[in-house]
Amino acid sequence: SQQGEEDPQALSIQEGENATMNCSYKTSINNLQWYRQNSGRGLVHLILIRSNEREKHSGRLRVTLDTSKKSSSLLITASRAADTASYFCATGGSGNTPLVFGKGTRLSVIA
Amino acid sequence: DGGITQSPKYLFRKEGQNVTLSCEQNLNHDAMYWYRQDPGQGLRLIYYSQIVNDFQKGDIAEGYSVSREKKESFPLTVTSAQKNPTAFYLCASSPGQGYHYGYTFGSGTRLTVV
Secondary structure, rough: OOOEEEEEEEEEEEOOOOOOEHHHHHHHHOOEEEEOOOOOOOOOEEEEEOOOOOOOEOOOEEEEEEOOOOOOEEOOOOOOOOOEEHHHEEOOOOOOOOOOEOOOOOEEEEO | OOOEEOOOEEEEEOOOOOOOEEEEEOOOOOOEEEEEEEOOOOOOEEEEEEOOOOEEEOOOOOOOOOOOOOOOOOOEEEOOOOOOOOEEEEEEOOOOOOOOOOOOEOOOOEEEEE
């Protein structure tokens, strides 16, 4: 199955700094989604970006998509301790197949 | 409030025992999914259902079974054939099929073999 791969695996920053996570994937996609998971909890959908979009914003989140490089980035600006979580990208390709998730980036925001 | 309810939160299974994980949604979503998450790993798809009375195998369906008799419910049975069932199980739903929509997840069931 095609799969997004996040980079870095883990990231530790100070509160107030920006956090950038990257996702690379292997085959053509229809859209790419980002999710957040707090420890021991379910995933929460953050943002969906379609293959014909280059950038999307939601509050302090900014997502970019470069289909020529098969990559996406998630930027969290002015991070807070509450942003501490794992972040996953998920991709969907053709047909009606379910989302395929990467292994995630563990973000720690230190107060 | 609409959402997905998974129960129980924690489940312990003895060797050779079948156990069933519950997943109920009141979002009126057509599609439902079961994923397995192991430490340091991403989510792996076990089974999915895009319509009532129909379901398809995912990447790691061996040792698991499901049913979809009602739109709201998609229970997962972990059978004794699943040799390494200790994991965190996540149920999700979406308004339509596949990847076109964001998924809503339950809070998960942590299964441990004792």
